[in-house]
Amino acid sequence: MEKKQTIINHKKVFYLEEGDPGSPAVLLLHGVPESSLVWEEIVPAILSSGCRAIAPDLPGFGQSEPFDEASTWERFGEFVSDFKKHLHLEKVHLVVHDWGGLIGLKWACDHPEDVLSIVVSNSTISDEYSWHKLAQIWRTPGIGEEAMKKFADWGQFSSETRKSIPGITEKTLKDFYQVFHTEDSSKVVLDLYRSGNLQTVKMYQEKLKSLKVPVSILWGENDPYVPLPFAWKLKNESFPHAQVSVIQDAGHFIQIEVPHAVNKLMIQHLNQYKK
Structure with a gap:
């Protein structure tokens, strides 16, 4: 599966796009330290549901060029x-998925008229979430x-x-590495993590309740970064109508670890709600 390339705001942006342009669009947003390739094994399931799959390398990740300004949570929403x-x-x-959830859910709250349905995997907006150890390090200047x-x-x-993402391919591994390979590129991750703040989290945690579109929540049972209880918190506090599916013996990167299980759930979601 080859990426396409375009120019947005004078910056190169790479993305995966498969499917009939006239079909309902599925917009897939990755997290850290990912790229559009985290979705590569999921795209065929989307196509089989009669939809079109579109997954960008967010600026600074994969092959996409970074912003000239700080790579903040707000900037990624724009x-x-x-x-x-x-x-x-x-x-x-x-x-x-992951940071793509914080970016995408915030965006969905700001643009509810543009959203048909939502699938959240291993991501949350919760003022009770505690940054994992590595995130705490990245958030600390110096x-x-x-x-x-x-x-x-x-x-x-x-x-x-390879230890944290069982099953990752060499191609995907190299794509994920791009955001870390220089001091300038790694600043994208530092900017993003440091832009997360409790005030914004609380605001959007409350706003999620206003999103009345269909929602599916997919979670790896053994996620070490966003533990399983946050799947149920997301449902109970923000999306009481959501369907929660827990994938046994899987961690955080379920799209790579257990793509067949994710695909089955993705097809169920799209077949029920596609328009």
């Missing part, structure tokens, strides 16, 4: 609108910059990432 407009997308089924030097080492990055 990019989603710019990307959607550039590709002439109307209403979309929104599928999000310490975060020093830690990034280790991630820039390909051997160490490759070894550690």
Whole structure:
């Protein structure tokens, strides 16, 4: 599966796009340290449901060029609108993972008229969430910059990432590495993590309740970064009408670890709600 390339706001943006342009669009947003390739095994399921799959490398990730300004949570939300407009997308089924969830759910609250349905996987907006150990390091000035030097080492990055993402391919591994390979590129991750703040989280945690579109919540049972209880919190506090599906013996990166299980649930969601 080859990426396409376009220019948005004078920056190169790479993305996956498969399916009939006239079919309902499924917009897939990845997290950290991912790229559009996290969705590569999921695209065929989307196509089998009669939909069109579109997954960008968010600016600074994969092959896409970073913003000239700080890569904040808010700035990535603006990019989603710019990307959607550039590709002439109307209403979309929104599928999000990890930081793509914080970016996408915030965007959905700001643009509810553009969302047909939502699939959330291993992501949350909750003021009760505690940053995992690595996130705490990245959020700390000085310490975060020093830690990034280790991630820039390909051997160490490759070894550690293979442990945390069972089943990752060499191609995807290299794509994920792009955001870490230089001091400038890694600043994208530091900016993003440091832009997360409790005030914004509380605001959008409350706003999620106003989204009345169909929602499916998919979760790896053994997620070490966003633990399973947050799946149920997301349902109980924000999406009481959502269907929660827990995938046994899977971790955080379910799209790569257990794509067949994710695909089955994705097809169920799209077959029920596609228009």
